[in-house]
Amino acid sequence: MxxxxxxxxxxxxxxxxxxxxxxxxxxxxxxxxxxxxxxxxxxxxxxxxxxxxxxxxxxxxxxxxxxxxxxxxxxxxxxxxxxxxxxxxxxxxxxxxxxxxxxxxxxxxxxxxxxxxxxxxxxxxxxxxxxxxxxxxxxxxxxxxxxxxxxxxxxxxxxxxxxxxxxxxxxxxxxxxxxxxxxxxxxxxxxxxxxxxxxxxxxxxxxxxxxxxxxxxxxxxxxxxxxxxxxxxxFIGKMNFLDGECLRHDARCFEVAISRSGTIVLDSGSHPLVTSPQRGARVRLAVRPERIELVPYGSQNLNGLVEAVIFVGSSHTFLVRLAGGELLHVQCQASRAGNSLCEGDRVGISIPSNSVLVFPQMEC
Ligand SMILES: Nc1ncnc2c1ncn2[C@@H]1O[C@H](COP(=O)(O)OP(=O)(O)O)[C@@H](O)[C@H]1O
Ligand SMILES: [Mg+2]
Known part of the structure; x- marks a missing residue:
């Protein structure tokens, strides 16, 4: 055949x-x-x-x-x-x-x-x-x-x-x-x-x-x-979305304000831009749960509160609530350190520049 x-x-x-x-x-x-x-x-x-x-x-x-x-x-x-x-x-x-x-x-x-x-x-x-x-x-x-x-x-x-x-x-x-x-x-x-x-x-x-x-x-x-x-x-896989406003976008960096939750600063050169937004543009950032790292509280411009810890065999999923109300899914290998985090802990949220996708907000 x-x-x-x-x-x-x-x-x-x-x-x-x-x-x-x-x-x-x-x-x-x-x-x-x-x-x-x-x-x-x-x-x-x-x-x-x-x-x-x-x-x-x-x-x-x-x-x-x-x-x-x-x-x-x-x-x-x-x-x-x-x-x-x-x-x-x-x-x-x-x-x-x-x-x-x-x-x-x-x-x-x-x-x-x-x-x-x-x-x-x-x-x-x-x-x-x-x-x-x-x-x-x-x-x-x-x-x-x-x-x-x-x-x-x-x-x-x-x-x-x-x-x-x-x-x-x-x-x-x-x-x-x-x-x-x-x-x-x-x-x-x-x-x-x-x-x-x-x-x-x-x-x-x-x-x-x-x-x-x-x-x-x-x-x-x-x-x-x-x-x-x-x-x-x-539609494909689990994705976190964060809506925000572009504060700054030049050759070096790209800064987005996430409502009342804080800001994310990305390195302009190293992340895939689906769109190239101007200052003031409303954007939707997307990041996979396994690309986010939870770090000590206060070390980042974006912080949150661990609302739940879900164990699914090979990994932990942390549900982290931001000040503005957004809920992030963060996935870590079960064997990795940092899994000592518990419900109620405050955490910093670190997202590598090359893990963030940027979409215009109106298409969503
Ligand atoms: N025989 C039909 N008569 C009228 N509308 C139809 C008919 N078949 C499909 N549609 C419509 O066409 C669209 C696509 O349907 P369909 O191809 O069955 O989608 P899917 O398989 O992705 O669920 C839907 O809005 C559906 O209601
Ligand atoms: Mg069908």
């Missing part, structure tokens, strides 16, 4: 007054695992349905390999699909369910049974041929759905929140299984999810969707370390 390249060119889809998909353009490499990530209603399913052929775009073009499939019927696109609801036929055995796409394609009986056996082996469900879907657990049913989607060896697999109905533990196990399967087969996957952790775990690249448009596309680390907008910063 070989993965197909996919090229989505300026796709638009409108339902009445809702622009469900807005000028989305994405190029996907053969064998790539691409996730569409975004909140509910951001257009992920609509985009996937257009690739599958169950929805027609108002404008734009869809290429799979060197084939323009924009107006090709769904059953002639050679694309596998797995939905959140497994959509197995309840009255058909597992073997018949998996053979269904092959029957549609008029495979011989002999080829069908060999392909079904292979597909069952792929998802580690050998011996389940004669059972009915109702005799399988949710996770097993979803594996059957995956086997059915892969049985005709499509070069492209579309998955729409396929693990949404499973509990957390099984979901995490299935994430690894699906990823391993995708890698060993070398197929291209477009995977829809609203769960950022799932997207980070599984994807080569993530396309973040917002209100129908593509907000940013990049590898998990690119999106985590260099989010292009406050929306992406907020």
């Amino acid at each position: 070989h993965g197909a390249s996919v090229s989505l060119r300026e796709l638009d889809k409108r339902y009445g007054r809702v622009q469900a998909v807005d000028q989305v353009a994405i190029d996907i490499r053969p064998g790539e695992f691409l996730s569409l990530l975004g909140p509910s209603g951001s257009g992920k399913t609509t985009l996937l349905m257009m690739v599958a052929g169950f929805e027609q775009p108002d404008s734009g073009v869809i290429w799979v390999g060197d084939r323009d499939i924009t107006h090709v019927a769904p059953n002639r696109r050679d694309i596998g699909m797995v939905f959140q609801r497994y959509a197995l036929f309840p009255h058909m055995t597992i073997a018949k369910n998996i053979a269904f796409p092959l029957r549609m394609r008029r495979f011989s009986k002999e080829m069908m049974s060999r392909a079904v056996a292979n597909a069952l082996e792929l998802v580690q469900l050998e011996g389940f041929e004669t059972r009915l879907p109702s005799q399988l657990s949710g996770g097993q049913q979803q594996r059957v759905a995956v086997a059915r989607a892969l049985v005709f060896k499509p070069p492209l697999l579309l998955m729409d929140e396929p693990l949404g109905a499973l509990d957390k533990k099984l979901r995490e196990q299935m994430q690894i299984e699906i990823k391993r399967l995708q890698q060993s087969l070398g197929i291209t996957v477009i995977y829809v999810t609203h769960d950022q952790e799932e997207a980070l775990t599984m994807s080569d690249r993530i396309a973040v969707m917002r209100e129908g448009h593509l907000e940013q596309i990049g590898s998990p680390t690119e999106l985590y370390d260099a989010p292009a907008t406050a929306f992406v910063a907020d």
Whole structure:
């Protein structure tokens, strides 16, 4: 099996007054695992349905390999699909369910049974041929759905929140299984999810969707370390935001007043500026919990009060309240010193210049 390249060119889809998909353009490499990530209603399913052929775009073009499939019927696109609801036929055995796409394609009986056996082996469900879907657990049913989607060896697999109905533990196990399967087969996957952790775990690249448009596309680390907008910063991983006013911005330093809480002075040269604000501009600073350091009270221009200490196995999270009311999440490795801090302690807040992202405030 070989993965197909996919090229989505300026796709638009409108339902009445809702622009469900807005000028989305994405190029996907053969064998790539691409996730569409975004909140509910951001257009992920609509985009996937257009690739599958169950929805027609108002404008734009869809290429799979060197084939323009924009107006090709769904059953002639050679694309596998797995939905959140497994959509197995309840009255058909597992073997018949998996053979269904092959029957549609008029495979011989002999080829069908060999392909079904292979597909069952792929998802580690050998011996389940004669059972009915109702005799399988949710996770097993979803594996059957995956086997059915892969049985005709499509070069492209579309998955729409396929693990949404499973509990957390099984979901995490299935994430690894699906990823391993995708890698060993070398197929291209477009995977829809609203769960950022799932997207980070599984994807080569993530396309973040917002209100129908593509907000940013990049590898998990690119999106985590260099989010292009406050929306992406907020959606991927845990992020602290501090709103403030630019007091000074010159070649050497950049100083921001955080309401009544104090000021943050950053070294102009060493931190990534998403925007380059002028004096008086309202800005939104963003910093990851693991990039903040708690230091002795009074040693910084920004101080706070430890409101809670949360132990989560490998790390401590401190909730620190600033004078102006803002709440910061600060994460430290459990083994590190400084974990002797308790609720009620006063602390200084040290944030390295290169850990701060600066966004304009009005976009948020
Ligand atoms: N068949 C439809 N008719 C009318 N509106 C729709 C239809 N399908 C989707 N929408 C609207 O399009 C937007 C995007 O929906 P959808 O693609 O399902 O988002 P997501 O999968 O990200 O949750 C939503 O505002 C939704 O209400
Ligand atoms: Mg959806």
